[in-house]
Amino acid sequence: MKPASFEYARPADLDQACAMLAAGDDVRIIAGGQTLVPLMAMRLARPKRLIDIARIPDLAFVRHERDGIAIGATTRQCVLERDAVVRAAVPLLAKVMPFVGHAAIRSRGTVGGSLANADPAAEIALIAVTLGATLIYRQGAASAEVAASDFFIGPMMTALPAVACLTAVRFPRWRDARIGVGFHEVSARRSDFAFASAAAQVALDDSGVCRRLALGIGAVAACPLRLDSVATALEGTRVELPVAREAVRAALADIEPLSDLHASADYRRRAATSLAMRAITDAYRAAEGGACALN
Amino acid sequence: MRVELTVNGEARTVEVEPRMSLLDCLRERFLLTGAHAGCEHGVCGACTVLIDGAPARSCLMFAVQADGYAITTIEGVAPGPGELSLIQDAFCETHGMQCGYCTPAMILTAHALLTDNPAPTRADIVDAISANICRCTGYAQIVEAIALAAERMRGLNQPMREP
Numbered sequence: 152m153k154p155a156s157f158e159y160a161r162p163a164d165l166d167q168a169c170a171m172l173a174a175g176d177d178v179r180i181i182a183g184g185q186t187l188v189p190l191m192a193m194r195l196a197r198p199k200r201l202i203d204i205a206r207i208p209d210l211a212f213v214r215h216e217r218d219g220i221a222i223g224a225t226t227r228q229c230v231l232e233r234d235a236v237v238r239a240a241v242p243l244l245a246k247v248m249p250f251v252g253h254a255a256i257r258s259r260g261t262v263g264g265s266l267a268n269a270d271p272a273a274e275i276a277l278i279a280v281t282l283g284a285t286l287i288y289r290q291g292a293a294s295a296e297v298a299a300s301d302f303f304i305g306p307m308m309t310a311l312p313a314v315a316c317l318t319a320v321r322f323p324r325w326r327d328a329r330i331g332v333g334f335h336e337v338s339a340r341r342s343d344f345a346f347a348s349a350a351a352q353v354a355l356d357d358s359g360v361c362r363r364l365a366l367g368i369g370a371v372a373a374c375p376l377r378l379d380s381v382a383t384a385l386e387g388t389r390v391e392l393p394v395a396r397e398a399v400r401a402a403l404a405d406i407e408p409l410s411d412l413h414a415s416a417d418y419r420r421r422a423a424t425s426l427a428m429r430a431i432t433d434a435y436r437a438a439e440g441g442a443c444a445l446n
Numbered sequence: 447m448r449v450e451l452t453v454n455g456e457a458r459t460v461e462v463e464p465r466m467s468l469l470d471c472l473r474e475r476f477l478l479t480g481a482h483a484g485c486e487h488g489v490c491g492a493c494t495v496l497i498d499g500a501p502a503r504s505c506l507m508f509a510v511q512a513d514g515y516a517i518t519t520i521e522g523v524a525p526g527p528g529e530l531s532l533i534q535d536a537f538c539e540t541h542g543m544q545c546g547y548c549t550p551a552m553i554l555t556a557h558a559l560l561t562d563n564p565a566p567t568r569a570d571i572v573d574a575i576s577a578n579i580c581r582c583t584g585y586a587q588i589v590e591a592i593a594l595a596a597e598r599m600r601g602l603n604q605p606m607r608e609p
Contacts, residue, residue, distance in 0.1 A: 152465050153486055159447060159464035159510050181511070188467075188506045189487035201464070203511060229500065253577030255491065255555070258500040259507060340576050 154191035158200040164207055165316065169289055171202050172314045180204055180316055182225045185252060185260035186268040205261075210318060213237060219323040221287075224263025224316075228252070228275075231262060241322045243282060243332040243352045247274040250334070253342045263317045266302070269309045271409060272344045272370035274336070276303060280375040281350050281367030284322045290315040303374035306409075327354035327362060331440070333433030335426040336370070339413070345370040346414035349426035353390070353434040361390050366399075366431060371408050371423045378402040378427070390435050392428070399427045449513045453478070454522025462509045469493045471509035472519060480520035480550040484579070491578035494551035495519050501558045501577075520550035523557060532602075533557055533595040542591030544582030551578050556592045564600055568593065 162168040172178055179198035181187055182205045190196040204210060205225055212223040213236050220240045222231065231237055232248040251274050252260055265275040266286060279286070279299035286302050288295055290312055299320075302310050311317060336348030348370050354363040364382045369375045384398035403423055408416040450459050453476055460475050469486070472478045472495070484492035486505045493505040496518035504517075523531040530538065533556050543549040552575060559566055559574040566574070571592045572585075580588060 152463065152467070152470060154465045156463065156465055159508070184508070184511065185488065185503075185506055188508070191465075192487045192505070201508075205511065249573075253491070254558075254574065255494055255501040255503055255577050256488065256506075258497070258502050341573065342576060 153194075154188075155194060155197045157191075157198055159203065160200060161203045161206065165204075165210070165289055165318065166292070168202055168204050168207065168316055169291055169314075171200075172316060173291060175200055178202060180267070182264045183227065183260040184264075185256050186264060186270065204316065210263075215240070216321060219321055221319050221321045222262050224261065224267075224318050224320070226262045228257035228260045228262065228265070229254070232257060240324045241278075241282070242330065243334065243350055244275070244278045244322060246332050246334045247278055247350065250274050250336060250338075250342055250345070250348075256342075262320060266320060267309060267311060267317045269303050269305075269307050269374070270344070271306045271373055271375070272346075272348070273375075274334075274345070274348065274350075274369065277348060277350055277367050277369035277375040279320060279322070280377050281365050282322055282352065283365070283377075284320050286311075286317060287319040287321065288312075288315045288317045294318070300377060305373045325352065325354055325363065329355040329357075329438045331355075331434040331437030333430035333435075333437065335429045335433075337414075337422050337426065347371050347419050347422035347426055349423060349430040351427070351430035351434040353431070353438045355435075355438045359389060359439060361385050361388055361435070364390075364431070364434075366427060368403070368423045368427060371403075371419045372406050373409065376406065381427075381431075385431075390431065392432070395431055396424070396428055399424050399431075403427075447510050449509050451509075451512055451514075452516040454518060455516075460509070464508060464510050466509050467505050468495070468507045468509045468512045468517070469504035471512075472504060472517070478519045478521050482547055482550065484547070489579070490548075491555070492548055492551050494554050494578065496554055496558060499558065499561065501555050518554070518557075520553060523553065531557075532598055533560070533592070536595035536598065537588070537591040540587045540591040540594055542583065542587040548578055548580040548582075552580065552588055556595060559592070560596055560599055564596065566592070566596055571596075 177199040181201045210225040238245040284299045333351045336345040381398040408419040410416040482492040484490035488506045495504045
């Protein structure tokens with residue numbers, strides 16, 4: 152047994168889970184455990200008590216809302232990967248799901264777990280920031296919301312209060328007729344942790360002019376980054392590639408990339424530039440074709 | 447804590463500390479040593495078992511979390527004592543193993559893949575086993591084994607051809 156000893160509780164509902172969270176120090180939520188268990192095995196995390204929310208009813212769902220879709224925190228990644236609603240309404244999220252860990256990880260890992268653990272390389276977090284998702288959590292009896300861009304504050308660090316439980320995430324749906332998405336990442340094996348990644352979603356008008364663009368890069372800095380200056384430079388144009396490249400370069404010039412054994416800061420910046428260009432190109436082409444390229 | 451599991455079709459009850467992984471529980475309590483401990487943090491895939499039919503890392507799940515689930519280990523895939531499943535047989539035939547450390551997990555991963563997709567392409571097979579590290583074979587014979595097993599499983603479901 153590698154982890155330190157802990158107590159384990161399985162609350163019947165969210166109220167009970169929130170009460171347990173408020174009742175003690177060093178209490179952690181567990182759902183799929185695919186990030187937390189390795190941290191515990193290496194004793195980087197040593198919670199005194201684990202609260203297993205995986206079986207709480209009403210926390211696993213995908214449903215339509217007025218301006219998007221809401222996904223319950225304990226929805227497993229393998230479910231999302233095959234969900235027709237996600238595919239139709241948030242194609243960029245559907246596109247990245249096969250990259251979120253391996254199939255054996257996605258069969259247990261949850262959407263909320265990926266968001267709450269805030270690994271800088273996490274693809275779901277990247278899409279949440281890129282598309283401007285909203286995270287919903289419960290603290291005691293009160294429900295609160297936070298924008299994805301405010302939620303991630305550092306590697307494995309979020310703005311979620313220690314006694315709060317993430318319950319859902321809401322992704323906005325773009326209503327434009329011509330939408331395309333693109334995603335690329337560099338990793339040692341497919342589905343391993345990315346060293347750099349980029350995601351783009353583009354909406355074109357009837358004449359092929361870019362109405363809207365969202366571009367994000369992941370695994371490069373401490374948190375996923377949304378590059379709004381690139382969107383500003385390209386919206387209202389036909390997305391000339393030299394212009395796009397210059398905008399991406401400028402946007403990445405003053406970020407502080409991570410550096411580790413696998414990828415230096417300089418490598419990450421260069422890789423992110425190339426990946427962002429590929430993601431934009433794919434998204435633009437898919438939108439021109441009138442269909443979302445999901446493969 | 448008391449945990450009730452269905453292991454290879456048999457209902458089992460076990461008393462465990464919460465920090466005992468499903469992997470350790472299978473190996474030490476049920477003496478099902480086919481699930482192997484490799485990295486024990488989710489990278490190598492040697493501990494893969496099927497949980498309600500889906501492949502999962504038994505090192506990344508505490509036994510208490512698995513309460514009520516149906517677990518299939520390599521010991522549960524053969525049709526009878528002394529026999530091999532069709533996938534195990536294909537691994538033997540193509541020499542899809544050397545040291546055997548990754549083999550149970552490879553076979554269970556193949557099992558899940560072929561249940562889901564009876565006619566996988568080479569790319570599908572490579573993608574499915576990309577979660578499992580083998581340090582001996584170079585993967586070529588493993589891919590071959592799974593392709594052979596897929597072909598035979600499809601054959602089993604076909605009517606006999608007239609001679």
